[in-house]
Amino acid sequence: MNQPSGISFSDIGSRLGGPSGIQELMDDCGEALSLHPDMRMLGGGQPAAIPQVQALWRQRMSEMLADGSINKALLNYDPPGGNPLFREAMAAFLRRECGWEVTRENIAVMPSSQSACFLLFNLLAGDTAGKKRRVLFPLLPEYIGYANQALCEGQFTACLPKITDTAPHEIKYHVDFDRLRHDPSIAAMAVSCPTNPTGNVLTENEFQSLHALCAAQGIPLIIDNAYGHPFPGVIHNGFQPKWQPGMIFSISMSKVGLPGVRNAVIVADAPIVKALSNMNAIVSLANGNLGQSILTPLLKDDTLIKLGRDTIRPFYRERSDHAKAILANALGEKVPWALHAQEGAFFLWLWIKGLPIPAAELYRRLKLRKVLVIPGHYFAFGLDQPWQHPNECLRLTYSQPPHIVQEGLEIIAEEVIKLF
Ligand SMILES: Cc1ncc(COP(=O)(O)O)c(C=O)c1O
Numbered sequence: 001m002n003q004p005s006g007i008s009f010s011d012i013g014s015r016l017g018g019p020s021g022i023q024e025l026m027d028d029c030g031e032a033l034s035l036h037p038d039m040r041m042l043g044g045g046q047p048a049a050i051p052q053v054q055a056l057w058r059q060r061m062s063e064m065l066a067d068g069s070i071n072k073a074l075l076n077y078d079p080p081g082g083n084p085l086f087r088e089a090m091a092a093f094l095r096r097e098c099g100w101e102v103t104r105e106n107i108a109v110m111p112s113s114q115s116a117c118f119l120l121f122n123l124l125a126g127d128t129a130g131k132k133r134r135v136l137f138p139l140l141p142e143y144i145g146y147a148n149q150a151l152c153e154g155q156f157t158a159c160l161p162k163i164t165d166t167a168p169h170e171i172k173y174h175v176d177f178d179r180l181r182h183d184p185s186i187a188a189m190a191v192s193c194p195t196n197p198t199g200n201v202l203t204e205n206e207f208q209s210l211h212a213l214c215a216a217q218g219i220p221l222i223i224d225n226a227y228g229h230p231f232p233g234v235i236h237n238g239f240q241p242k243w244q245p246g247m248i249f250s251i252s253m254s255k256v257g258l259p260g261v262r263n264a265v266i267v268a269d270a271p272i273v274k275a276l277s278n279m280n281a282i283v284s285l286a287n288g289n290l291g292q293s294i295l296t297p298l299l300k301d302d303t304l305i306k307l308g309r310d311t312i313r314p315f316y317r318e319r320s321d322h323a324k325a326i327l328a329n330a331l332g333e334k335v336p337w338a339l340h341a342q343e344g345a346f347f348l349w350l351w352i353k354g355l356p357i358p359a360a361e362l363y364r365r366l367k368l369r370k371v372l373v374i375p376g377h378y379f380a381f382g383l384d385q386p387w388q389h390p391n392e393c394l395r396l397t398y399s400q401p402p403h404i405v406q407e408g409l410e411i412i413a414e415e416v417i418k419l420f
Helices: 011-017 021-034 051-067 069-075 084-098 113-124 204-217 270-283 290-300 303-331 359-368 402-418
Strands: 107-110 126-128 131-137 156-158 162-167 170-174 186-192 221-224 247-252 264-267 337-340 347-352 393-397
Touching: 051 069, 051 290, 051 303, 069 290, 084 107, 084 290, 084 303, 107 113, 107 270, 113 131, 113 186, 113 221, 113 247, 113 264, 113 270, 186 204, 204 221, 264 270, 290 303, 303 337, 303 347, 303 402, 359 393, 359 402, 393 402
Parallel strands: 131 156, 131 186, 170 337, 186 221, 221 247
Antiparallel strands: 107 264, 126 131, 162 170, 247 264, 337 347, 347 393
């Protein structure tokens, strides 16, 4: 990486301070949203502006101003593992709504699920007593944000999926258990569900088999539920994974519509919760209080769970159907294409079979036409060998207003059709 003259960065400094896929993505999308209003933003994992959801946040902020709780939220440092009252409310919510046997000792509040994953991957894996321990991602493509989080070389490994045709122009990725080789160097397995970027949801069978494999090795199965269970609950097939001792679940406040508060929750065995809290004290001192204050009463009276079920999930389902219909109409039978089955999250994952240029080049051409997408290669990491498939794929977000999504998708189709 470029270093200022006269200053040398440490190995870890160079690893974290250099360019990365997630930094380019966040710069690109952040600039598009603030500096380039003419850019059609089909890029980031930004939640949509859903009027009922935004009204609820405004109502909570007014209540906090009126009852003075805003003063406490802004003034106080909480303990590094989170506000004890919020942890209690969260544990009660998870027991009541999800049937998870947890207490507040199983709940760690973190400054975001992004930083929670960073701390977790480096807590569990890396150089350990002279050996290298690794995190295994059992189902690529997987979230771009994990790709640069390892502090050691070779700390991540990953498994290619089985790709099945599920309908005309539709595919689904499955865990390829024949390829999934466990060895003693594996310290944890991690999967986002629904997966960013594909919207894939593990089948019950896959979830149970991964859990059994991890339990047999005495290692944690990490499920990142950023888009899924229990909130915002953008899972269309009803899958509700159950947390059990030995597992680690991550729940974000972002995709429910609060990325600005930077708060997330980790559900894990008490020693993991304690270690994460201790790490959080070193890195961040404490968490932001606003998200916890906004959500505490909404957890207690079940407003949050109803919001996901009755408003957020149907909203994204409709947007997803709308986007799919536009793309299907624009691409027709002119090129060989498939979308991943719409099982959850906020994305279309488009595979252009035999795309004549790399997806990264298509991204550049689309950006010139004021359409921002994410090329698929960013979502493949932890591999020893090149994998062509994601170079033929794009991740497309449909959370922006429908006319923007429509224009963007039609331009994408035009550019793709030109190539064949
Ligand atoms: C799968 C997944 N995990 C974690 C994150 C990070 O979320 P947070 O805003 O809580 O850091 C994202 C953000 O897009 C995501 O898609």
